[in-house]
Amino acid sequence: MRERGVGEGLADEREAPPSPFAAIDxxxxxxxxxxxxxxxxxxxxxxxxxxxxxxxxxxxxxxxxxxxxxxxxxxxxxxxxxxxxxxxxxxxxxxxxxxxxxxxxxxxxxxxxxxxxxxxxxxxxxxxxxxxxxxxxxRGGVRDMLTLFDENALLFACADPALSAALRGFDWRTLFVARRDAWRRSCEVRCFGHALLEKLIAPFKGCTGHAWIVDVPADYFEWETAARNAWLDEAVSAALLGTGELTSRLFAPLPVLGIPGWWPDNETPAFYDDTTVFRAGRRKS
Known part of the structure; x- marks a missing residue:
C-alpha cells in the first residue's frame, strides 16, 4: 500500500460541521x-x-x-x-x-x-x-407590533392581577422570589416567538421576551396542557383580531431564564440581583 502524500485525503477526513438542528435540547x-x-x-x-x-x-x-x-x-x-x-x-x-x-x-x-x-x-x-x-x-406601528409578537412574544397566562402588576411594574422580587410558589398555580408562560426560540438554542441570562399578558380563569390551572393551549390560542387570536389598539406598549419585558423552574441558577434569589438583566422600569404598574 502506498503512503498518503502530505495533505492528501485530509478533506475526506474533515468532519462536516454539526447541523444546527442537532442542537435542539x-x-x-x-x-x-x-x-x-x-x-x-x-x-x-x-x-x-x-x-x-x-x-x-x-x-x-x-x-x-x-x-x-x-x-x-x-x-x-x-x-x-x-x-x-x-x-x-x-x-x-x-x-x-x-x-x-x-x-x-x-x-x-x-x-x-x-x-x-x-x-x-x-x-x-x-x-x-x-x-x-x-x-x-x-412597516408602521401596527405591523411593527405584529412582527414583534410573531418573532419574540411570550404568552404570560395569569389568574392573579397582583402578579400581572408585578410583571408590568418590573417588580422582579415579587414576581420571582416572594411569589415564587404562585408559578404553575396562578401563572405560567408559553414561548411563542420563533426568533426567541431560535435564540434559546444557546440560552443566555439576558435573553428577554415580550410578554403578552393573558388573564385566565382561576380553574385554568386545573386543566390539561392541551386545553390550556387551546384556550390561549382562542383568547389571544380574538384579541389580535379585535378592535382594540395594537401597540408595542402592550408588551412587558420578561427575562426568560428568570422563570422559576426554567433555569437551575435561578433557584438562588441572588440570581435576580443582576440589574443589567432584571432592570428597574420606568413605567408605573
Whole structure:
C-alpha cells in the first residue's frame, strides 16, 4: 500500500460541521412544549430540506389548518416565493408559507401547529395592513407590533392581577422570589416567538421576551396542557383580531431564564440581583 502524500485525503477526513438542528435540547421547557411533532421534524430536518418540507406538509394536510384568509396551510421552499411578493401577503393569498432550511423557519412552522389561531390572526392582520399601506420602507406601528409578537412574544397566562402588576411594574422580587410558589398555580408562560426560540438554542441570562399578558380563569390551572393551549390560542387570536389598539406598549419585558423552574441558577434569589438583566422600569404598574 502506498503512503498518503502530505495533505492528501485530509478533506475526506474533515468532519462536516454539526447541523444546527442537532442542537435542539428537547428537555428544555421552552422546547418541550413542541412535543413529539418537533422531534419528528428535527429528524426530517437532519435528513434534508425536502424531508423537512414533506414532514411539515404531511402534518398540515392531516389537521386541515388554514392561514389568515382561509386558505389551506402548506409549506414551500423559500425559492418558490415569487419575486417581489410580500411574505405575509403571499401566505394570506395562497396559504403557502415560504420556509428555509434553518432553525428560524423550523420554529416558525412549529407555531402554526402549537397556536394555529394566533398565527392565522397575525397573518390576517399583517395582510390587512399591507392592503391599506402597501409594502414600503417602514412597516408602521401596527405591523411593527405584529412582527414583534410573531418573532419574540411570550404568552404570560395569569389568574392573579397582583402578579400581572408585578410583571408590568418590573417588580422582579415579587414576581420571582416572594411569589415564587404562585408559578404553575396562578401563572405560567408559553414561548411563542420563533426568533426567541431560535435564540434559546444557546440560552443566555439576558435573553428577554415580550410578554403578552393573558388573564385566565382561576380553574385554568386545573386543566390539561392541551386545553390550556387551546384556550390561549382562542383568547389571544380574538384579541389580535379585535378592535382594540395594537401597540408595542402592550408588551412587558420578561427575562426568560428568570422563570422559576426554567433555569437551575435561578433557584438562588441572588440570581435576580443582576440589574443589567432584571432592570428597574420606568413605567408605573
Amino acid at each position: 428537547w428537555s428544555q421547557p421552552w422546547f418541550a412544549q413542541l412535543g413529539p411533532r418537533g422531534e419528528r421534524w428535527q429528524r426530517a430536518a437532519l435528513a434534508g430540506y425536502p424531508d423537512l418540507l414533506a414532514a411539515m406538509n404531511a402534518d398540515a394536510a392531516r389537521i386541515g389548518q388554514t392561514t389568515g384568509r382561509g386558505h389551506p396551510l402548506a409549506f414551500i421552499a423559500q425559492d418558490d416565493l415569487p419575486p417581489g411578493a410580500a411574505y405575509e401577503a403571499h401566505i394570506a393569498s395562497t396559504g403557502c408559507v415560504p420556509t428555509r432550511h434553518n432553525l428560524h423557519d423550523f420554529f416558525n412552522g412549529s407555531m402554526w401547529f402549537a397556536f394555529p389561531r394566533i398565527k392565522a390572526a397575525l397573518n390576517a392582520r399583517q395582510s390587512a395592513e399591507l392592503d391599506v399601506l402597501g409594502v414600503g420602507p417602514t
